[in-house]
Amino acid sequence: MSETLLFRGAQVEGSSAADVIVDDGVIAEIGPGLSRAGATVVDVEGLVMLPGLVDLHTHLREPGYEASETILTGSRAAAAGGYTAVFAMPNTSPVADTAGVVEQELALGEAAGFVTVQPIGAVTVGQKGERLAELGAMADSRARVRVFSDDGFCVWDPLIMRRALEYVKAFDGVIAQHAQDPRLTEGAQMNEGAVSAELGLAGWPAVAEESIIARDVLLAEHVGSRLHVCHLSTAGSVDIIRWAKRRGVDVTAEVTPHHLLLTDELVRDYDARFKVNPPLRREEDVLAVREGLADGTIDIVATDHAPHPTEAKACEWHAAANGMVGLESALRVVQQAMVDTGLLTWGDVARVMSREPARIGRLTGHGTPLTEGQPASLAFYDPSPRRTFTTDDLRGRSVNSPYLGRELPGDVRWTLHQGTVTVADGALLDAPGVRA
Numbered sequence: 001m002s003e004t005l006l007f008r009g010a011q012v013e014g015s016s017a018a019d020v021i022v023d024d025g026v027i028a029e030i031g032p033g034l035s036r037a038g039a040t041v042v043d044v045e046g047l048v049m050l051p052g053l054v055d056l057h058t059h060l061r062e063p064g065y066e067a068s069e070t071i072l073t074g075s076r077a078a079a080a081g082g083y084t085a086v087f088a089m090p091n092t093s094p095v096a097d098t099a100g101v102v103e104q105e106l107a108l109g110e111a112a113g114f115v116t117v118q119p120i121g122a123v124t125v126g127q128k129g130e131r132l133a134e135l136g137a138m139a140d141s142r143a144r145v146r147v148f149s150d151d152g153f154c155v156w157d158p159l160i161m162r163r164a165l166e167y168v169k170a171f172d173g174v175i176a177q178h179a180q181d182p183r184l185t186e187g188a189q190m191n192e193g194a195v196s197a198e199l200g201l202a203g204w205p206a207v208a209e210e211s212i213i214a215r216d217v218l219l220a221e222h223v224g225s226r227l228h229v230c231h232l233s234t235a236g237s238v239d240i241i242r243w244a245k246r247r248g249v250d251v252t253a254e255v256t257p258h259h260l261l262l263t264d265e266l267v268r269d270y271d272a273r274f275k276v277n278p279p280l281r282r283e284e285d286v287l288a289v290r291e292g293l294a295d296g297t298i299d300i301v302a303t304d305h306a307p308h309p310t311e312a313k314a315c316e317w318h319a320a321a322n323g324m325v326g327l328e329s330a331l332r333v334v335q336q337a338m339v340d341t342g343l344l345t346w347g348d349v350a351r352v353m354s355r356e357p358a359r360i361g362r363l364t365g366h367g368t369p370l371t372e373g374q375p376a377s378l379a380f381y382d383p384s385p386r387r388t389f390t391t392d393d394l395r396g397r398s399v400n401s402p403y404l405g406r407e408l409p410g411d412v413r414w415t416l417h418q419g420t421v422t423v424a425d426g427a428l429l430d431a432p433g434v435r436a
């Protein structure tokens with residue numbers, strides 16, 4: 001039996017206050033002073049109502065690396081962070097390079113029920129960069145794959161990259177490039193700069209990202225196909241994307257929450273929670289990617305949620321895995337870096353963390369405008385509290401968060417996934433709740 005929910009007094013995308021009635025999975029009514037007999041009234045006075053967040057870059061690790069995360073545990077982490085859809089990267093085992101694996105992931109996401117799990121297909125077989133994977137079969141599968149990436153690895157061969165761009169053009173797909181020249185980053189441990197020189201760690205030079213992006217935007221222009229650039233991390237990369245967009249190249253770009261807030265100074269303690277690919281950069285790069293997100297050069301925020309078991313991080317720096325979890329903390333970090341600094345409004349946050357990721361990924365039913373008749377995938381967020389981020393805030397299987405012990409603003413109070421309550425009054429439900 002469906003229950004009707006009446007959320008009273010939310011700030012719609014941070015602007016005008018309104019009541020919202022959710023019924024049968026959709027926004028039934030939105031406006032001031034609503035009432036509905038029999039509805040359960042929920043007081044959300046002063047909370048920001050956002051469209052359910054959409055993450056275009058999540059590592060859920062299943063199949064194959066379930067010790068780090070599963071589709072169920074990753075879905076829980078996503079819902080806790082206000083997400084209603086995540087795109088799962090293919091660096092699993094087996095790699096998601098066939099229709100079979102992407103359909104398995106889709107089914108596991110549906111069974112979990114916390115968020116929509118949209119698989120990303122690998123560009124090349126086994127992500128080895130040598131032969132195109134079954135892009136068309138994955139596109140035609142029940143998973144309806146439109147985003148293809150070899151994330152973790154760069155599609156380095158320019159002819160393979162050209163062929164991938166040509167192939168996906170036919171069905172409005174997009175190649176999401178992990179821009180890392182492998183030769184310029186052999187053995188790299190952290191950002192190449194003053195800190196790496198001081199610590200004597202092999203550097204990951206900005207040009208290793210920028211040179212790939214420069215090549216790829218020209219290839220995308222040549223082919224006339226969509227290109228998406230993953231985890232932009234340097235000032236130079238922002239300049240290249242800005243230049244490409246002015247040329248009319250159909251390119252989009254993402255930035256992670258950690259590259260909006262953290263720098264390579266944090267590497268000084270050799271705490272491997274701060275080891276990530278691409279690496280944390282300089283303060284100048286942080287300011288440049290913030291400006292890029294604020295002026296629209298960078299289109300979206302994507303978490304690059306990369307869970308690892310404790311033993312993969314509680315070791316000496318060179319042996320540690322790259323990556324940070326980020327789903328539970330993303331909205332709070334974006335508030336700190338972008339909203340509280342006046343660089344984004346809450347309406348902008350809805351655009352860069354929900355509408356645009358859904359559009360780029362061609363995902364229907366998410367990132368829709370908050371209007372009557374739209375699916376009730378919603379997040380209600382309280383921007384006012386400030387408290388220390390701890391493992392109590394984590395809902396996935398791994399705890400490799402760079403924010404542990406750091407004060408962050410905000411709190412996700414309610415999340416609804418297509419009308420189903422997943423977070424109620426600040427608490428993640430053990431299983432998805434009532435479909436209102």
Ligand SMILES: NC(=O)N[C@@H](CC(=O)O)C(=O)O
Binds near residue numbers: 152275277304
């Ligand atoms: N972003 C990361 O630091 N790690 C990613 C893969 C990768 O991009 O290296 C992972 O899957 O762990």
